[in-house]
Amino acid sequence: MFYFDRSFIILIPALLVAAYAQYKVSSTFNNYSRYTSRNGYTGSQVARMLLDASGLYDVPVELIPGKLSDHYDPGARVMRLSQEVYYGNSVASIGVAAHETGHAIQHKERYFPLVLRNSIVPIANFGSNASWILFILGFMFGIRGLVSLGIILFTGVVVFQLVTLPVELNASSRALKILERRSILYGDELEGARKVLGAAAMTYVAAALTAIANLLRLIYISRDRD
Template identity: 65%
Template sequence: MPFGFYPDRTMLMLIPAILVALWAQSKVSSTYRNYKSIRTMNGYTGEQVARMMLDEAGLYDVPVVETRGELSDHYDPTRRIVRLSRDVFYGTSISSAGIAAHEIGHAIQHKEHYKPLVLRTSIATGVNFASQMSMILFILGIFLSLPGLTTVGIIFFSATVIYQLVTLPVEFNASSRALKVLEGRGILLGNEVDGAKKVLGAAAMTYVAAALMSITQLLRLIALSNRNND
């Protein structure tokens, strides 16, 4: 029978990864909201924390701007801009400080040519294309009984797995840099550092979940391909 028109038992392979992803998303949301309500003793906004860290690193020309959405914070290495969501940009909470510092960690990685970040940035465009094409090629290969085409689809999807795996050291390293500066410079005091660590730790789990999901999906595609070739 054609792929997609009958109950696919290989979908069961995804269940553990889906559960981990749901748990990670719930964890990061609840942890963020919890520490979003706790104002830091120093009262720095996320924008001030970001600006202090950038200036200390000599990155005076990297702007910090507000962006839309919740937890949409990111560092854009192609344009060298730090974008912080409204709550983080103006917020004076532990969550705001931790997230802002994390994004500056990426900016410092970029300045220092941190190899995993350089690799991730260099492959991002290619991975995006490969990710979009992978399932099209794979499904066409299944329907047309062309094993070579399904194999190309699997290879293309493997690029997504590589990207997710490269992302892990990038994110963990950025958080480590952030926590050291937050504590070392006295931006956060006492238990506030532990709070920031929990926020960033919860966020890191979403990347672990994404990597697990992509690996599991890759194994599923391989299993489907092998079954179709039997």
Template identity: 60%
Template sequence: MIYPGFYFDRTMILLLPAIIIAFWAQSKVSGTYKKYRTVRTMNGYTGENVARMMLDAAGLYDVPVVEIRGELTDHYDPTSRVVRLSSDIYHGASIASAGIAAHEVGHAIQHKEAYKPLVLRTSIATAVNFSSQASIIIFMIGLLFSIPLLTNIGIIFFTVAVIYQLITLPVEFNASRRALNILESRNILYGNEVSGAKSVLSAAAMTYVAAALMSISQLVRLIAISNRNND
């Protein structure tokens, strides 16, 4: 997500609450992940094992589970139909590994069932990539040359990115809910292990909430700057 800086002025205060929440959310997810990445599950399944079992149970035999580099780089690619897990999650037999792997499979199941928010998010992804990059450039040009039309176009483009962030929230929450239900119902995790996985996924979800709040705050700031310059 783009966070345009411009010069410091009073509109920066609009971003402070979202910035504080973002720092808290990042700290929360980091701390929760570190806690549960060291807690081994009773059954000893790795993240790859969990993902494979869940995919097969959902009839998604043709969706591969592959290892990728980085930490917490895990994701489901709806274009290639691949579940990608970071090394720690792929090989790890921890509560964190099971929860995160299950969450990504949750997205694969959403894709199979044509879950509407996921379908919508995927369909606008290309437009969002363009609009988020172009919005601030267009907005800045409009400010520099006092062209209200361009500042308004920049705001509209940035609004598309905000909408994308908002659509992401139900997608992520639903994937986590699916993951936890399957982990518990299929006895992949037991008792307190399910609670631990829920803590990991809840902390991760807060980063998406923080990103949405930051985007909304930034949009409000752009509108405030535009209105001030047009006065």
């Protein structure tokens, strides 16, 4: 099976970056979860404050299970925060809550990279599920068209991951500026939130690198079998 051939070497650097990114985001979040903010606001309170300040009164803030499962759902127009962030009054919790609020503001303002990302979500989801299946079937039955289609579909996954980068970085930038401007976090607290969001950004960089590496692997395998 070509899953275990020499092409796997292409993935190794990206997998190492991904492993480090996961370690970094977990350790950084856990570290700054121990630092209670001076104002004592919880993540849900900060999210509500920032949403209301942006005129997003109709966007609810809901509790969701899981650790670091926080996200803004543009389809339902709902902010969902994990228990640690929702109830937490740490620098880490506030930073994450503000970041997700940044996405809600992007959605309101129709920030172009977010609009583009949302528009290609169905393509990316289909491509991530179907690309390898089509690729494998193409090799099994010697159908070159299926191999090429698999590569094309996976290219959509790569585009999605690349577009995600400016969306996430912009949301973090917005969050830090708002936290500073509204005096929700101060000095060293703001720096702590910056480190938490910076570590989180590494996971998106790692995801993009992994997607690119997988695409290169598909191309390499297809040419190696010609």
